[in-house]
Amino acid sequence: MASRLVPVLLACLLILSSMSIPAQSAAERFEETAPVYFYAWGGSSEVNNYLRWAAEELKARDNIELIHVKVGDISEAVARLLNEDRNASAIDLLWINGENFHALKAAGKLLGKLPERVENASKINPDLNWQTDFGVPVDGYELPWGVGQFHLLVRENTLPVQPDPAQLLSYAQQHPGRLSYPKPPEFHGTTFLKSLLISLNNQDERLYSSPDAQTAKELLAPLWRYLDQLHPLLWRQGRDFPGSAVVQQQLLANGQLDMAVSFNPQELTVAHRQQRLPPSIVATTIGQSAITNSHYLAVPAASPHKDQALAVINFLLSEPAQRKKMDPMGWGDPPVIRLNAGKHAPDLFPAQSEPHLDWLRLIEQQWLERYQR
């Protein structure tokens, strides 16, 4: 009885909460074909192919035309959205997280109450720490789509497995010039620094909330001490850093570095299949666990196709779509919903939460002040 009541109550809530915006989340065919302009990073053929598949499904199921607007960096779309007035947006759906999300949420550009508007949101795995994005509450303005895990790609028989910061340093001392990391504020680079920060401070609880000046100084000090020691032992003596994670992977592939970084849990599988990396590369973490975050879907409040966009989210959170997404022969992105029995989700490293967003800002700013002249 109770299980029946919940959807009814939810439905009532939906009607009440959105008098002006008719809620549409069930898999119900739309009368007229309507487009959904989905702004999403387009740099991966696996993701692009997955979205091509989703577009075909949505066309057949819901009479929705999903159009993947490929961008090189989603902040281009965020810049556009922030620049738009409130009447109508060119964007119906966004793939975002972290700073991009917070900028849009703070500017009031996003549609709220997504968990109530999207039926399949109830299937989201409660173990997944998705209610905060970089330590800041999501508040229903975005729903998780998949999971990212920050890890190292390492040449076999070089670095120890799961190296801690001290081991990284001693490896750099024995093999100067063989390690590096993408230049902050590139997000792979800052995540590398966050991993070090967490390890060097033994997972201090204060890293998960906004710090005061004293705390910031206290916890960041070991990081800067460590980096002052490490940098002269890095690629180009730390006077320059790879411009992106892509560049770092190419340096790894051609034997100029022994380490690269990635956020995609299936990176190594896909890289080996496409022969982008030599077979001798393995994946590991800094310390015992990997910084883990979700990547999300959000709808601009001014989107002219909100109902359709919500239906797209609903589909992307459905069991078939999430299963297809985790296929290692395709994208291989871990699911965010509880799957019914059967196929298992890909193995993940033990998860480590993202520090609060303010730590990221502090790291970015102070890193530049210390090392960019």
Place this chain on the structure above:
Amino acid sequence: MIVAQLKTKGGLALALLALGLPLIAAVLGLLLNLRQLNFVALLSYPGICTMIWQGLLVAIVVTVIATLVVMVSSYAISSSGLRSIIAIPNLAFTVGILWLITPTGWLWRLLPGIEVDLFDRQYLLTFILILLLKEIPFLLFMSHRALQQIPHQKWLIIGQSQGHSKAKTWWLIVIPALLKRLRLPLMVVAVYSFSVIDIALLAAPQLPSTLAVQVFEWQLNFTPDARRLAYTGGLVLLALSGLLCLVVIGQEYLIGQWSRKRLSSQVSRVERLALKLLKGLGALPVLTRVFGILALGALLAQSVSRGWFYPAILPADWTLQGWLQEWSYIWPGVISALGIALIVGLLSVLLVTVLLELKRTYHWRYLAIWVLLPLLVPQILLVLSWHQMTNYSGSEAGYWLWVIWSHMPFSVAYAYLVLAPQEHAFDQRYVLVGRALGYSFWRSWWRIKRPLLAGPLYLSLALAMFISVTQYVPTLILGGGRVATVTTDLMAASSGINTQLAAIYALMQWLLATGILIGLTGLAGQRGSSAGEQ
């Protein structure tokens, strides 16, 4: 007749509006944001001084060397083979060249045992080299157009008949006249080298990068601080671009002074030696061609290979899978790019033609600066002001119109660069003869001037279309995602690790661009071999 009315005030207003509106919008956008100005924050930003001197150094070195190369080799080298090199898109060219010349690059794999790490990624030297390889063909091309308006052959013969060597006549008589005509293209090269983003992201140092890259990154950040920095940095970029234009004028002045002095005196031994050494630079255009072809080969190889790591000379696998998978998805972008380019190209040439006729009638002196302004202002600054001004969202056709509109200023500028000098040299009395025969002005233009200028007209159409094809930022921001071209697809593909995907889209973009350039300039060669030339 609509054409006839164009000559009257209606036409004047229309032309000014079409050309002026983007700039007026941009200026308004700049002024509206004046409160964002914050020089203190900019000057205290870490590494700002390095960013500025790095950017200026690169721009000045590239401009000076490119000028020297053009002076040394314009006479000897034909520009016919350069079109396909000019047509290689920046990003593709950079990726290809890096794949060849970095220490683990393919060229060095052919010479095992030799280690050269002069041209690694993220080196200033690499950045300068790539810019030179890219800019020299463009400048040579422009200088050949310019040479056609100087009776340089006659001058050389007169010089020799007076007992001066050919070389001396070239340096002392022809070069000053040539440089004067190359002033605007040289400014474009200087400002472009200073404000380029895509090449700098891959080839230039990153700690810190150049000012242009930093401004671009600030633009993509949305904290209020970053916006202020982006705005102020953008204005500094603008001011320094102006400074670089002055450097170009200064360089022209110095060379002019030197040749004037040497006309009446002997060329000293040191100068003779220097000129001999400079001749070595004549090899650069050839090198440009070789590297252009190699870069294309590199792209082609990357698009069909897998598992190609240092020091392997050949890849582990050859495969067409990438092409097969993307094949049907490539074409919509190619077709939209071509369609937009066609409209933009035709409108640009039409507009430039009308403007040039109006310039003759009303003696506008500063038209060139006004038309070329979009090339001398950092693009990201322009585009975001436009977006703020237009703020369009509505029907799909509207987005296409705005994209076409946003390509126009850039295409018009390049069309002007090619057409204006040739038009300037045209003897307008031909048109008057037509009018005397009873034709209206524009009919006379169409019947008499157009066929005579067919070559330059086709050429400016080609360049205008090419520029439209390569536009990324305006297409993305003003197109609102409705307009996907091969260029936006390429930028998305290049942001990932999959080099094969990026190589495929890069090749398609190159094919389209080079098809336009070679096709239309081929027509130009056929139709207008005598027009406007001596």
